[in-house]
């Protein structure tokens with residue numbers, strides 16, 4: 077792949093977390109597990125559950141939050157991209173549904189969904205950045221939204237303890253020259269159902285664990301190479317929030333201090349395509365971006381897919 081920096085400016089982020097919760101104690105009543113096992117093997121304590129809401133509802137609410145926080149005139153949104161593997165239905169796309177709910181059906185805008193599982197938000201942001209750098213797009217709304225609880229088997233302790241529902245959104249525009257982004261995205265067709273959703277989510281946990289550590293390490297290396305920077309120049313890494321031990325494993329392997337990573341999986345579990353934008357929103361609430369900051373976002377998941385972006389403010 078050629079090395080081409082694209083300009084990018086993150087105007088705002090937003091999120092929507094449904095109010096229902098599933099604690100480890102709740103799961104103890106459903107499967108043979110314990111709070112101690114879940115916390116020690118994953119770092120997760122709680123996850124959220126959408127009650128009476130579907131993926132498009134979560135996506136819409138996260139979008140409204142990003143629009144309001146960024147004080148963006150929604151009439152200047154020229155494209156909507158939603159990353160999800162739990163769309164309400166196959167068609168119309170969640171992006172088109174969000175367009176309608178935002179009252180933007182009178183405008184000619186580009187709307188489509190991206191299916192790259194837990195790497196979906198990175199893929200969607202890459203598509204948005206490419207559109208911004210080539211087309212007449214002013215603002216693009218990028219959303220990661222999932223209602224994973226509807227595809228979980230609550231008799232399978234290997235999977236049901238890990239995942240939760242949520243949505244995150246980001247509004248982006250073309251950046252100034254120094255605000256640039258390098259993307260690295262990849263996949264390897266999973267013909268052995270290492271991690272798949274064929275109505276119900278199924279996973280070979282150990283294999284995914286090994287794949288994930290390798291994918292995150294590879295993504296960090298590739299992004300540093302593309303950006304021409306060193307790890308100590310990266311302000312924060314926002315990884316896909318799957319399992320504390322995956323991040324801890326990468327940190328140990330690459331001798332990265334654990335506090336270089338932003339983690340919030342304790343509260344939300346793995347929300348697939350929504351995990352990176354939710355985490356980013358919470359990180360930016362703690363600390364806004366300063367000129368020269370470098371953020372890395374890294375995803376990995378079903379497909380198998382993996383990859384990331386390194387963004388310089």
Ligand code: UT7
Nearest residue numbers: 108109110113117194233234237281282284285318319377
């Ligand atoms: O977005 C990407 C999505 N997926 C992931 O990120 C998942 C990646 N994989 C993982 O996070 C880990 O592999 C898991 C958390 C799923 C499992 O942890 P592990 O340390 O790899 O456990 P394991 O699968 O090797 O199983 C160890 C033992 C087994 O029992 P035996 O055979 O040793 O008696 C499992 O049956 O732990 C058992 N086990 C559980 N015990 C209590 C598996 N799940 C549970 C559970 N509670 N929920």
